[in-house]
Amino acid sequence: MAETRLVLRSTRKALGLLLLLSAPARAVEVSLSLAGATQPGEHLQARVEAEPVVAGSPSGGAATASREAVPVPGTVQLELDPRLGWRLRALAPGYWGEERVLPGGKAQGLQALRLFPSGAIEAKVEKLAQVDPPSEVSLEFSLPEPQRAPAAGELRKGRSPCQEPAPGRLRCELPAGSWDLKISSPGRVPLYFWSQKLTRGQLLALGSLRLEPGASVAGRVVARDTGEGLAGCEVRAELPGARFATDAQGHAHLEKLAPAGRSNARGFFQLPGVATGSYELVASCPGRSPARLAPVPVEQGLETRLTEPLAAGYPAALEVLMLPPLDPLGEPWKLSLEPLAGKQAGSGPARKGTASEAGEWRVAGLSPGRYWLQVLGQGKDAWWSKDLLVGSEDQLETIQLDLVGVRGRLSRAGEPVSGQLWFSAREAMEQVHLVVGEDGRFGGLLPGAGTWHLDWTKSEEGSESLALEPVEVEKRRDGKATELELEIPDTRLRGRVEDEQGKPVPGAELTLTQPSKDFLRSSARADERGSFEVVGLATGNQVVSARRASDDAESDSVLVVVPKDGAGPEVVLVLRQKAEVAGLVRAAGRPLAGASVLAWLPLGGSAGSTFAKTVSGPDGRFSVTLPGSAPVVHFLVEAPGLSTSITTVAVRRGEPAVLDVETVAGTLRLDFGPSPRQEDLAAGFLIAGGTFVPLLGVPSLFHLGGPRREVSSTLEIPNLAPGDYALCQGPGVLGQLRQGAEPPAERCSRVTLAPFSVAVLTLPGR
Numbered sequence: 001m002a003e004t005r006l007v008l009r010s011t012r013k014a015l016g017l018l019l020l021l022s023a024p025a026r027a028v029e030v031s032l033s034l035a036g037a038t039q040p041g042e043h044l045q046a047r048v049e050a051e052p053v054v055a056g057s058p059s060g061g062a063a064t065a066s067r068e069a070v071p072v073p074g075t076v077q078l079e080l081d082p083r084l085g086w087r088l089r090a091l092a093p094g095y096w097g098e099e100r101v102l103p104g105g106k107a108q109g110l111q112a113l114r115l116f117p118s119g120a121i122e123a124k125v126e127k128l129a130q131v132d133p134p135s136e137v138s139l140e141f142s143l144p145e146p147q148r149a150p151a152a153g154e155l156r157k158g159r160s161p162c163q164e165p166a167p168g169r170l171r172c173e174l175p176a177g178s179w180d181l182k183i184s185s186p187g188r189v190p191l192y193f194w195s196q197k198l199t200r201g202q203l204l205a206l207g208s209l210r211l212e213p214g215a216s217v218a219g220r221v222v223a224r225d226t227g228e229g230l231a232g233c234e235v236r237a238e239l240p241g242a243r244f245a246t247d248a249q250g251h252a253h254l255e256k257l258a259p260a261g262r263s264n265a266r267g268f269f270q271l272p273g274v275a276t277g278s279y280e281l282v283a284s285c286p287g288r289s290p291a292r293l294a295p296v297p298v299e300q301g302l303e304t305r306l307t308e309p310l311a312a313g314y315p316a317a318l319e320v321l322m323l324p325p326l327d328p329l330g331e332p333w334k335l336s337l338e339p340l341a342g343k344q345a346g347s348g349p350a351r352k353g354t355a356s357e358a359g360e361w362r363v364a365g366l367s368p369g370r371y372w373l374q375v376l377g378q379g380k381d382a383w384w385s386k387d388l389l390v391g392s393e394d395q396l397e398t399i400q401l402d403l404v405g406v407r408g409r410l411s412r413a414g415e416p417v418s419g420q421l422w423f424s425a426r427e428a429m430e431q432v433h434l435v436v437g438e439d440g441r442f443g444g445l446l447p448g449a450g451t452w453h454l455d456w457t458k459s460e461e462g463s464e465s466l467a468l469e470p471v472e473v474e475k476r477r478d479g480k481a482t483e484l485e486l487e488i489p490d491t492r493l494r495g496r497v498e499d500e501q502g503k504p505v506p507g508a509e510l511t512l513t514q515p516s517k518d519f520l521r522s523s524a525r526a527d528e529r530g531s532f533e534v535v536g537l538a539t540g541n542q543v544v545s546a547r548r549a550s551d552d553a554e555s556d557s558v559l560v561v562v563p564k565d566g567a568g569p570e571v572v573l574v575l576r577q578k579a580e581v582a583g584l585v586r587a588a589g590r591p592l593a594g595a596s597v598l599a600w601l602p603l604g605g606s607a608g609s610t611f612a613k614t615v616s617g618p619d620g621r622f623s624v625t626l627p628g629s630a631p632v633v634h635f636l637v638e639a640p641g642l643s644t645s646i647t648t649v650a651v652r653r654g655e656p657a658v659l660d661v662e663t664v665a666g667t668l669r670l671d672f673g674p675s676p677r678q679e680d681l682a683a684g685f686l687i688a689g690g691t692f693v694p695l696l697g698v699p700s701l702f703h704l705g706g707p708r709r710e711v712s713s714t715l716e717i718p719n720l721a722p723g724d725y726a727l728c729q730g731p732g733v734l735g736q737l738r739q740g741a742e743p744p745a746e747r748c749s750r751v752t753l754a755p756f757s758v759a760v761l762t763l764p765g766r
Helices: 017-021 248-256 678-682 695-701 733-738
Strands: 026-034 045-054 065-071 074-080 085-091 095-097 099-102 111-125 138-142 157-163 169-175 177-184 191-198 203-209 215-223 234-238 260-262 268-274 277-284 291-298 303-305 310-312 316-323 334-339 351-354 360-366 369-376 382-390 395-400 404-412 419-424 431-436 441-446 450-457 465-473 482-488 492-498 509-514 520-525 531-535 540-548 553-555 558-562 571-576 578-587 596-600 611-615 621-627 632-638 644-650 657-661 666-671 684-688 691-694 714-720 723-729 748-753 758-762
Touching: 026 045, 026 085, 045 074, 065 074, 085 095, 085 111, 095 169, 099 111, 111 191, 138 169, 169 177, 191 203, 191 268, 215 277, 215 291, 234 268, 260 268, 268 277, 277 310, 291 303, 291 310, 316 382, 334 360, 351 360, 382 395, 382 431, 404 419, 431 441, 465 482, 492 540, 509 531, 520 531, 540 571, 553 621, 558 571, 578 596, 578 632, 596 621, 611 621, 632 657, 644 657, 644 684, 644 691, 644 714, 666 748, 678 684, 678 695, 684 695, 684 733, 691 695, 695 714, 723 733, 723 758, 748 758
Parallel strands: 026 111, 111 203, 215 303, 215 310, 316 395, 404 482, 492 571, 578 657, 666 758
Antiparallel strands: 026 074, 045 065, 045 085, 085 099, 095 111, 111 169, 138 157, 138 177, 157 169, 177 191, 215 268, 234 260, 234 277, 277 291, 316 360, 334 351, 334 369, 369 382, 404 441, 419 431, 419 450, 450 465, 465 520, 492 531, 509 520, 509 540, 540 553, 540 558, 553 571, 578 621, 596 611, 596 632, 632 644, 666 714, 684 691, 684 723, 723 748
């Protein structure tokens, strides 16, 4: 039979002998004492060793100091270099000796070391197929939990290296007593043994140990109200963004791969074999609401031990009081509550319901966490929304809507236009519609005053819409409605949609985006001949693209100019089938699981307005589908606990796009100056490497949030990967960026973001 042999090597760092030889010595006094009685007739003597320490590790014993046969109890003096750190320990047969580390550069007083009567544990280490024997094994011991309060001076925990007395066997010495044990080896999943009682001189057999290679996550699940450990809880390490993956099949695959385990009688759990990445831990306990913790980073070959437990509380209830109690039509309000993703996320399905005529709505059985609360109206109307933190106790949320009246007339070229007017607040996710009559007249109530974005549709359910200029609505002191006179431009944009064979595509869906006006987006549809004519677009630049709903084929994004008078040139949009782009996310050269990946194609390539989102799997791999076969793809990669980065990658057939995530990050602050104008921001771009992002799209791209009703003078992007960044603004900048050219220096500000730093970019001309 082949021999199984552990390879126990020291990983100690060497220290330069010249430094040691030239160092002045200083006497350090060490006292030895015995914790416990000696055997009858025994006269205990010990060896005292001092070893230099470099970066927390022993130096390899090149210049150790030691004294033999020191009586216990007793004292001894050692001559040590005061500029170095030293590790002191006492050794005696049948006893376990304490260690003490002396930091360098400080005066050292009397150092007390104790010796404890010891026993030992012994175990067999299984040989794993195609895996080398562990190079080093160590034992950590600690008082069992839950525990009584330790007595003064009582040993609470310690560590001991393990030896190999015979091939494939392990022996570790530790003080006699009752201990929780942890056996670990670099790059292996640790093993735990609870409440092991060891008497003096005893050899305790632990049986066979299987030290599997890989990473793991360990921690405790406790009751939120008492702090006591909870047994029988299922704990899962989920990829935080898996639920938002655009690929349904990939989402289901990622859900199945979530490592899971159960908590023991102490509430302790361990999830072995976890791939490198960033996770969200979810503990589901009988009779309690789920507990969540994120982000939980996992590194290759290491165990992540939680510094805080997963605290599971009892389900809570949320009571909502609406003021006014009825909607503008005199009907009870409709409400919706759904859990949000990320740290402190809530859980469970979305809850929807109708308030009473008194404006009251109650939702019970909620786990503590963050939720998205919405007040809904008729159809697609949404009157109010809020990111709400639900605690462990019942709570009341009072929602008071300060309704504002508006009325006016909608026309084009002096003629009335009927249909639907949608008032929306974008990031705040508030939107309501007003009916426009045949005479162009409209009137009604809005959720509040401020800047409202406008969209016009022919009908409430119509898929075709036209973005109009935003309007400012004020609440008048006299209580009267704000008067609005709205004019649709008398412009026309004509074109056709065809496939790659030149055949018309009937019913193709068109998207028209105005980048210079807060990305106002209109939509239209081609007729049965694949032709289209969009009337009423705002003049200036428009980005036009088309798609076919049946197979998601998409066209290039084409930049056109809508003139003030007459129709512009005819636009031809060619639909292309989508192609799969495969990739790999890495951190420190290793695959990274759980990273959110957002992919899009360059403006002017295939459908620059199309985004695909997914999450890297346990092997760090991902795939997204994008239109056509563009040679380059833009990526934004978010890895909780690491960094967020924007990069542009050349895509080669058969090769994955490799995205490297930095393990360090900084903060980038964008300074727009006092009272920035919307038109200046609309003409600005943030540049990271070969990727440029419209400035008004930065908040949504980086999930910074915040409504656009008031433009702030600064914007901070935290947790950003180090590198070179630029902020450019001015006429012609977009055209130069699209052509890959450098904008003029006077239209850009540039900065290098260093790790753990804050860098500032100023909007040019401010």
